[in-house]
Amino acid sequence: MAQSKKRRFYMRTAILAVLVVAIVFTVYSNLNKEKNAVLQVGDKAPDFVLVDMDGTERRLSDYKGQGVFLNFWGTWCKPCAKEMPAMDNQYGEYANKGVQTLAINIGESDLKVNSFSNRYGLTFPIAIDRNKSVMESYNIDPLPTTFLINPEGKIEKIIKGEMTEEDIANFMDQIKPS
Amino acid sequence: MDKIVCACGNVNPAGTELCESCGRPLTEETKEKKIVDMRYEGSARRSQTYNKTIIDKVWNFFSSVKVGMWIIVAILIAAAIGTILPQVFYVPATNETDIAAYYQRVYGGFGTLYYKLGLSDLYSSWWFQVLVGMLGISLVIASLDRVIPLYKSLKKQKTKRHLSFLKRQRIFGMGKSDVTEESLLKTEEKLKELKYNIKREGNAILAERGRFSRWGPYVNHLGLIIFLFGVMLRALPGFYVDETMWLREGETLYVPETDGYFLESKEFIYETYSKEESKEVYGDAIDRVGTIAKNYQTDVSLYKGPEDSVAGHTEDLKFEKEASIQVNKPIKFDNFSVFQMDFRLDELATMTFQLQDKETQQSFGEFTIDLADPQPFYELDEGYKVEVMDYYADFTGFEEGVPQSQSPLPNNPAFLIKMYSPEFPKGETSFVMIKETVEPLGVNQHKIAFQSVETRDVSGLTVRKDLTLPLLALGGLIFMIGVAQGSYWNHRRIWIQLSEDGQTVVAAHTNKNWLSVKRDLDKVTEVAHLPKYLDQQDIDSLEEKVDKEEGV
Numbered sequence: 001m002a003q004s005k006k007r008r009f010y011m012r013t014a015i016l017a018v019l020v021v022a023i024v025f026t027v028y029s030n031l032n033k034e035k036n037a038v039l040q041v042g043d044k045a046p047d048f049v050l051v052d053m054d055g056t057e058r059r060l061s062d063y064k065g066q067g068v069f070l071n072f073w074g075t076w077c078k079p080c081a082k083e084m085p086a087m088d089n090q091y092g093e094y095a096n097k098g099v100q101t102l103a104i105n106i107g108e109s110d111l112k113v114n115s116f117s118n119r120y121g122l123t124f125p126i127a128i129d130r131n132k133s134v135m136e137s138y139n140i141d142p143l144p145t146t147f148l149i150n151p152e153g154k155i156e157k158i159i160k161g162e163m164t165e166e167d168i169a170n171f172m173d174q175i176k177p178s
Numbered sequence: 179m180d181k182i183v184c185a186c187g188n189v190n191p192a193g194t195e196l197c198e199s200c201g202r203p204l205t206e207e208t209k210e211k212k213i214v215d216m217r218y219e220g221s222a223r224r225s226q227t228y229n230k231t232i233i234d235k236v237w238n239f240f241s242s243v244k245v246g247m248w249i250i251v252a253i254l255i256a257a258a259i260g261t262i263l264p265q266v267f268y269v270p271a272t273n274e275t276d277i278a279a280y281y282q283r284v285y286g287g288f289g290t291l292y293y294k295l296g297l298s299d300l301y302s303s304w305w306f307q308v309l310v311g312m313l314g315i316s317l318v319i320a321s322l323d324r325v326i327p328l329y330k331s332l333k334k335q336k337t338k339r340h341l342s343f344l345k346r347q348r349i350f351g352m353g354k355s356d357v358t359e360e361s362l363l364k365t366e367e368k369l370k371e372l373k374y375n376i377k378r379e380g381n382a383i384l385a386e387r388g389r390f391s392r393w394g395p396y397v398n399h400l401g402l403i404i405f406l407f408g409v410m411l412r413a414l415p416g417f418y419v420d421e422t423m424w425l426r427e428g429e430t431l432y433v434p435e436t437d438g439y440f441l442e443s444k445e446f447i448y449e450t451y452s453k454e455e456s457k458e459v460y461g462d463a464i465d466r467v468g469t470i471a472k473n474y475q476t477d478v479s480l481y482k483g484p485e486d487s488v489a490g491h492t493e494d495l496k497f498e499k500e501a502s503i504q505v506n507k508p509i510k511f512d513n514f515s516v517f518q519m520d521f522r523l524d525e526l527a528t529m530t531f532q533l534q535d536k537e538t539q540q541s542f543g544e545f546t547i548d549l550a551d552p553q554p555f556y557e558l559d560e561g562y563k564v565e566v567m568d569y570y571a572d573f574t575g576f577e578e579g580v581p582q583s584q585s586p587l588p589n590n591p592a593f594l595i596k597m598y599s600p601e602f603p604k605g606e607t608s609f610v611m612i613k614e615t616v617e618p619l620g621v622n623q624h625k626i627a628f629q630s631v632e633t634r635d636v637s638g639l640t641v642r643k644d645l646t647l648p649l650l651a652l653g654g655l656i657f658m659i660g661v662a663q664g665s666y667w668n669h670r671r672i673w674i675q676l677s678e679d680g681q682t683v684v685a686a687h688t689n690k691n692w693l694s695v696k697r698d699l700d701k702v703t704e705v706a707h708l709p710k711y712l713d714q715q716d717i718d719s720l721e722e723k724v725d726k727e728e729g730v
Binding site for chain 2: 009012013015016019020022023025026027029030031046047048049050059060061074075076106107108109110111112114115127129130131132133134136137141142
């Protein structure tokens with residue numbers, strides 16, 4: 001009698017546990033899917049290869065051991081225009097401390113990207129994601145979105161929206177290799 | 179709690195109402211009843227018996243059919259509320275502030291409240307999913323708690339039942355009639371003819387048919403559980419994809435979520451019915467509404483990037499196949515389907531201009547700007563050249579003298595242009611908009627004259643992958659089998675017993691369709707001269723009726 005009761009208790013606990021775990025898992029992963037379909041802080045940053053405006057091939061995995069300040073932008077996006085000169089200043093500060101800046105334009109024309117970069121005198125590498133595959137793999141929405149990638153190639157932080165120069169400096173400092 | 183030992187010697191689990199073996203009522207409450215509740219054969223539903231630890235309490239909560247019903251009602255109400263205003267995925271806005279603004283603008287204060295309460299994204303809210311999950315738990319536990327005892331007691335039931343059990347059946351008859359061994363054999367034969375399974379034990383017969391219909395509800399629940407499990411799998415990466423992409427004619431884009439596939443749009447085709455070809459069918463409708471769509475189609479080529487290539491890679495795309503995507507005729511590859519869902523006609527693609535003398539309108543050459551890829555220089559006639567200094571795709575005006583573009587789409591293109599000519603080797607600057615030109619640095623001798631445009635269409639495509647469909651179909655099928663099993667068959671039992679004092683007892687039970695079991699019994703009575711039976715519930719209701727009428 002006592003034994004069968006004990007067995008029943010364990011049985012019930014096990015069944016309930018399985019069901020509850022299934023529900024918690026479903027709800028949890030659905031909520032995360034809403035926020036950011038695949039990429040989350042701590043994930044490995046998906047590798048990509050793009051040719052920048054100077055014709056140099058930029059492959060994310062080549063930056064291993066350095067921090068990468070990865071910014072997605074558009075010429076028509078006003079917050080982007082505001083933060084990019086500030087990014088350029090900090091790029092100058094941090095490039096020799098092992099934090100690289102890479103700005104990825106989403107599918108605009110060479111002419112437009114060049115005229116933008118000339119107007120603001122930008123010096124960091126800019127590449128155009130022509131078939132939007134990098135945008136898709138990073139799930140970019142809205143512009144600007146910035147990914148901080150640490151020297152191990154993991155995502156340290158995802159920033160959606162505009163940053164001040166102070167923010168940018170702090171963020172770059174955060175992914176400085178030690 | 180102790181087990182209950184019946185007078186017949188069978189040991190029943192605590193909480194049993196009718197002895198699993200002989201059918202004697204075991205509780206005072208049951209003994210007082212005229213007709214016993216046969217729903218679960220009087221077996222001890224486990225939920226009702228143990229109630230000690232927290233686990234037991236939680237278990238009992240979910241085991242209750244009443245609780246299950248309330249969960250369903252709650253889901254119904256919530257799902258209904260979600261249909262009052264369009265859900266967020268139907269709203270033409272992508273970020274939070276735009277969505278909030280949309281609800282505010284279109285639906286006013288109620289819209290804002292609806293959005294703030296999270297009802298605009300109700301079906302993905304955690305509490306809605308928890309409700310559905312609770313329904314799943316309820317299904318599993320309530321079924322387990324009922325199907326196991328039911329199975330046990332149906333398997334254990336004796337052919338010979340105690341009179342106190344038979345007496346409490348809805349259909350019951352007893353009387354002295356000369357029923358002999360021979361007529362019992364006749365009875366058996368007749369019942370066999372009526373497709374009953376016969377069990378015989380001494381002078382007792384148990385005829386039973388359609389027992390499997392009792393499992394209907396549980397088969398049905400099993401189907402639902404499989405269905406819910408399939409829906410749950412959608413949360414796992416790789417099982418379910420539902421994405422949209424806008425693809426312009428001539429453009430090659432990465433197909434979201436796929437393993438390195440690219441689609442190139444060759445052409446978007448929009449056809450309407452002409453009056454000549456379909457006067458009979460659509461003639462009236464065309465007169466009324468103007469145009470009727472016949473076909474939406476995107477002709478595409480599918481490419482695949484090299485194995486283990488990374489995002490951004492644009493070379494070495496391997497051609498896979500060509501296809502014409504039409505409504506409900508997607509292109510299929512690698513478990514993905516890409517559907518034709520939407521379109522935008524006539525987006526500006528190229529603009530052609532002439533460099534002219536403003537007064538004489540003499541042309542010094544023509545050039546065409548590809549709006550997706552404007553070139554910095556266009557060489558014209560000897561000595562004439564045009565430089566595109568900047569391009570504004572969606573020009574909205576000047577802010578502090580700087581031209582603004584609100585999007586990368588060529589809705590209102592404008593160009594900052596320098597015109598070089600032998601007279602002006604340093605160039606004249608002109609800001610060219612549609613139907614208007616501004617000369618920011620003084621009066622020019624030359625002008626850019628608009629000649630023509632070419633447009634291209636944009637296809638709205640949906641990228642779909644759903645590996646859970648087979649599981650959902652299986653769940654649905656099992657669900658329907660369960661429904662059919664429980665609805666179109668019924669479990670009928672007839673007990674016939676000769677007692678030692680020469681009395682014959684007849685009783686019958688069915689879980690539905692009482693008329694049929696009575697008819698079966700009538701046929702048997704005819705051949706075997708069994709005593710007359712009564713429908714005790716009918717008597718009750720008759721008496722009740724009389725009482726009521728007297729009361730009035």
